[in-house]
Every structure is written in structure tokens, then in C-alpha cells.
Amino acid sequence: MKKFIWIVLIGLVAGGVGCGLTQRQSLPxxxxxxxxxxxxxxxxxxxAAALIEVQGEAAFVAFATDTDTWKLDNAxxxxxxxxxxNLFHGGYPELVGRNLYDFKDLWGKKAMQMIYQETKNPNNPNGWVHYLWNSPGSLHPTWKSSCNLRVTMPNGQTVVVGSGLDASRPEREFFRILVDDAVRLIESQGADALPVLKSPESRFTVLNSRVFVMAMDGVCLISPGMDMTIxxxxxxxxxxxxxxxxLELKNRLxxxxxxxxxxxxxxxxxxEHPIKMSIYGRVAHMDGQPVIVGAISELPRPAWMK
Amino acid sequence: MGKPDSNIIYGLNDVPPVKDLLLLSIQQMLLLFTAATFPAMLVKEVGGTIEEAGSMVALTMIAAGIGSVIQASRNKWMGSGYLCPNVCGPSYIAVSMQAAWSGGFPVMRGMIVFAGVVEMLLSGVIKKLTFLFPPVVVGLVVMMVGVSVIPVSVSNFFGIKYAGDSIAWQDVTVGLVALAVMVSANIWGKRAVKMFCLLLGVLAGWILALVIIPDALSDMNRIIHEPWIAFPVHDLNQLSLGFSSKLIVPFLVISLCGSLKSFGNLVAAQKISEPDLKELDMKPIGKGLLADGFTTSMAGLMGGMAVDTSSSNVGLAAATGAVSRWIAICAGTIFAILGFSPKLSTAIAMVPGPVVGACLLFAVSFMIVTGLQEMTTEKLNERKVFAMGIAFILGVGTGLVPEVFARMPHFLRPFFSDPLSSTTVLAVVLYQIFHIDHLWRRFKKDRPE
Structure with missing residues (x-):
């Protein structure tokens, strides 16, 4: 009996080791x-991008048939x-063949066009795009965060492959990308960038938060919340x-x-349960004057913490 | 499974042979590392630098190590003399974060010193309260010490770091294998295999994790850049202290809860180390609480985070039958020394979450069963059943449905913020209420004519 148990345990370890060795693949x-x-x-x-790069359209067949590998329980x-x-759709195959270039979200964001722009943005290497929609069959809107990569198939055609998470949670990296892009926009366009940053149709309002801008004396140029002077x-x-x-953010910057x-x-x-939030900020120069650009995001909560 | 209190291999004052002592200490130390990364998490969340996080981890480790030695050494002034080592106190994280945000790290350190002083003052009172803790209450408290570790152990066992994360089969496999090795070695293993069951499980789980969990191997790369030896204080400002009157209440509350938790741990350590004691000996427990408060204050003065006694280490001692206080002294010394070696401490802190979870599940099982056994050593009548039952239900309720208790009046919230504190307070109060007629009779009998 004892021998049997030890053999089973050693077998489990050895099996796991073997399985792990065969599945290892380098990723960013x-x-x-x-x-x-x-x-x-x-x-x-x-x-998926790596497979498309090698196999071209044949990869779509693998995506459709091997759903254990190419589909997640929520993506x-x-x-x-x-x-x-649309060339392939793992969630709604009826969309294949339809042109969704002008697809807008509930706030009027041109989500599809943002995807094409973001796959060329070096500050956003995983092509993150966030939009508010209600998935087919549901009646309530939720934020979706999608990751998109541009890839060239063996036949030379360039496509965008991606996937998204419904009711996605705010990653600090999402806000790092937005703030860095907002700084670049302000430094290139000056005060003309403010209406763009403020518009809910722009990519700078995401996941119930938006990029804010304030002068170095604390005067609000774009509020993190509602546009009311409190x-x-x-x-x-x-x-x-x-x-x-x-004030602490300003002092540190x-x-x-x-x-x-x-x-x-x-x-x-x-x-009763205060939420932990994080503010990421940078200094930008708007028409020669320094301003603080930032965004507020919720911090992840450890599973064991009430 | 044999009776947890009947398999003692190394008793309280036994000095194990050097090889056993070292391996048992390393085994205990592995559990101490389960909480070693909390200070880094805190510093990261309040926007501190990587250097600050490294220093905070190292200084907390040094304080916890010294505290474990003080706790195990039964000297004239403080220390319970039990194997009940210190870890970075998870219950202090939320208030420490609040202090760090509102006034920076100096205020956090100052308030930790304050919390330690409060616990030292409380230790003087607790020594005089033996009559409040009959075996049935002690058993419930010991059991709840185990229950209070369940959220950390289960989330780690399934590899879940943040609420709502998905489960990965690799994590579950690693956790199951580690736990299976620990339990099998404990049940069927002979002397040494049984004694080092946790170490064997950790090794099996860790090796498997390095192969099947991609992050486990890439995390190990971090060790390469860490220095072998480093002094954790880079700047004397790291030792400056502040104080905020606004934070007195939250730190008082958490100090009270921390004292209750340590009380439970020390009671459990006493039951496991001295199973023949007929009733609770409050003297070492009071000295243990004094040592715990002293260590918390010392951690703040040294620039670290608050520390607390570790439930899982007491459970591990029960599981392996090695309850010698020399193990705690040796483990504490190694833990403190590792605080000066970023390379070694980072390496041990890389133990994968599911393996940590398996260690905690293994150790906590013994705590819960030890508590249950203690509760049933005496006949349970209706008074005890209702006192313990109601205390257990409402206490566990604070963990299962925290929203119900979250809107309580402010003055009651400290007592309903955590299953262990709630159950302890309720069990003590209800036991006395349901025995009020006995108390009255005793009072009348003792009254002079």
C-alpha cells in the first residue's frame, strides 16, 4: 500500500514535469x-498571432475546431x-464577412478604428482598446478591454487578431498607457488637446475613469470626476x-x-469598506507651462482580504 | 490520524540533535516566509520605491526573527517559552496602509510602536483573567485560530492572488501534489519522514511548479540580480517616527484584535506543548503577549511592519510532534540573518502560492482538530452548547457575510471585524451569562455572614 502511494505521488510529479517540458513556449x-x-x-x-504568422488562414480552422486551446471560458x-x-469570429461566427469598420460603442467611440490605431502605437505594444457595449444577447452595458496585435500572414496580407474581456477590471498598465499618450498629445497640440482628452468619445475615458489635467497650483483643467467646481x-x-x-502627487513630481x-x-x-485606489501622474508642458496629467484606477484586492 | 497531542517527538524543553534541529527550523522558517512579502505589497501600493520595499521586508524579517527568539526564551521578564514564532501581521496591513497614505512611513512606524505598547499594557490585564477561559472556551479559541487562516490558505492553495482571478490547472496540480506528499509522509512516514513531511511536500511542489508554472521559473530569474549581503537601512530617515491622533482609534482596535489573536495562538501552543496541563496557565501566556507587543514596537522602531504570532507554525509543530522551543529559537535566528541576505530571502520567498497554500492547509488542519478535541474533553451541557454555538455562528458569520456586520455601530465594529476576535469575545461573555446563576450562588457562598 505504502509503495503504491509513493509510486502514485512520484508518478504525478514526473508526469507534471514531462507535461510542463512539452508545453513551454517563450512569450513576452x-x-x-x-x-x-x-x-x-x-x-x-x-x-494566435504566432500561429497566423506561420499558417495564415489555415490557423482560423484550428481556432474554430480546437476550442480547448483557442478559446477561454470568458474570451x-x-x-x-x-x-x-471580419475574417474569423470565435464568439459570433455570423459576423464573419461583415464590415465593422464604423462600429461605435455606447458613448460613440469608434472602437474598430481605435483598434487599427492602437496596433500601431509603440506606447501600447499590446494594442489595448476599451469600449462600453452590451454583448449580443445581453441588455446591460459593460466595459470591454480588448488586446489586439497586427500580424502579416504568409501571403503578405496584414490582419489584426485580438480578444477581449467583458466586465474587465482596471489594470494599472491601462492607465499608464493612457496618461503617457495624453502627455504626448498635450505636448504636441497644447491646450487644443484638452477638448479631445475630455470627450467621452475619445480613448481617454475608460473603465469609469478618465484622464485628468491640473495646473501646478491645483487648478482643475479636466476633472477626474464630474465637471463641477467643488x-x-x-x-x-x-x-x-x-x-x-x-497635493502629494504634485510634491512627488x-x-x-x-x-x-x-x-x-x-x-x-x-x-464600511473603503476602496484602495492608485493615482498615476506625469508632468507635461502645455504651451510652455507645466501641468500634471494623471488617471485614477482601483487597486487589485487580495483574494483573502475583506 | 493519531491524537495531535499524543505524538510529541521533541518536547518543549528538549534540544534536538543538530541535524534535526536545523531541518526542523528550516521547515518552520518556510512557513514564516508565507507572510514575508506583505511589507513589499504594502510599499508597492502606497507608491514606495523598490528599495523601500526591500528594506521594509528585510527589517520586518529581522524584527520577526528576534521576536521569535524572545517569545521562545522563557526569561524573567517576557516570552512564553513556547514555539510560537512571529510573522509579519496581515491584520495590520490595512491600518498600516492608511497610516502610510495619510502621513507617510514615519507615521506608520510611529503608530506601530503605539500598537505594540497597547498590547504590552493589555498583557498585564489578561494574566488575571484565567477564570474566563474554561477548557471549552479555550478549545473554541484554538479552533478559531485555525479557521481564521482559511481565507489565506484556500486562496493560495488554488493560486488565486486577487479576488475574481481564474483558476489554473497547473496551480491546482502543484497544490494537490504538495499537500498529498505532506499528508502521506505524515500518515505513513516513519520518524524522520514524518517529522520533515512539510519540507518534503514543499520540495515536491516547488520542483513541479518550476516545470509546469511558467511564472515560477521566470520569477527565479530575479534572484540573479539580488546581492548576497546587504544592510537594510540605507538612510537614517528610514527610522524616523511620526504620530497621528486621528489614527489612535484604528490602531487601538487592531491592537486589541491582534492581542486576541496572539492570545489564541499562545493558548494553542500551550495545549500542544503541555497537553497534561489541566487548566490554562496564564503566566506564560501573559509573558508571551508582552513579548508580542514588545516585538511589534521593536519592529516599528527598526523601520519594519507590525508583527504577529503565527497560527500556522503552531499547527505545524502539532502536526510533526516537534514542539521544542529550541526550534523556534533556531528558526528565528535564521530568519533574522536572512534579512541581511536579499538573494537568499528572495529565493525562499519564491515558494509558489499553491505550495504555500498546501503548507497552511496542512498546518491549520491540526489547529482545528486540536481545538475540537479540547472542546470535547468535558461534557457539553445546554449552557455550553449555546454559549459556544452562538459564539461560533456569529463569529464565523463575520467572515462569511461581512456585509451584515459592516454597518454595525462604530463602537461594536472592533468586536465583529474578524471571526477569531468575535468568537473569542462572544464565547467568554456568553459563557459567563449562561452561568450567571452559578456565579450568583458562588458569590452568596463566598459573602461573609
Missing amino acids: DFSAYDYRDTRRLLTLVHQ YLYVYAEDGV TDSLFEYKDFTGHTPL EGGVDHATVGMLCSEHAG
């Missing part, structure tokens, strides 16, 4: 992402031609603990760092 570093669902999605899309693959025509200076904003996080991250606790419901 996804350590900037906190949630496992996001890293699984990135792995799926990168592996499916899609492939679009450069003109917006205080003269955003530096006066106090969180659940009485801390002034936006004045220390000469390229970017800074500040934490804060925000009251939820009746204040």
Missing part, C-alpha cells in the same frame, strides 16, 4: 499586469482584415483618511521624477 513579459485573466488573454492573443478570438471586414484647487481634495493625494504613483482610500457605499 506580462509582469506589468496584475490580474491572471489579463495575462491569460495576452497569452492567447500572442499565441474568444477574432481576426479582422485592414478594411474592417473646490478651488484639486490639492484640497481629501480622501477617506483625510490625506490630500493630489516636483522632486524631479519622470512619473509618480500615489495611493488613496475612497469611501464606498456607507464607508
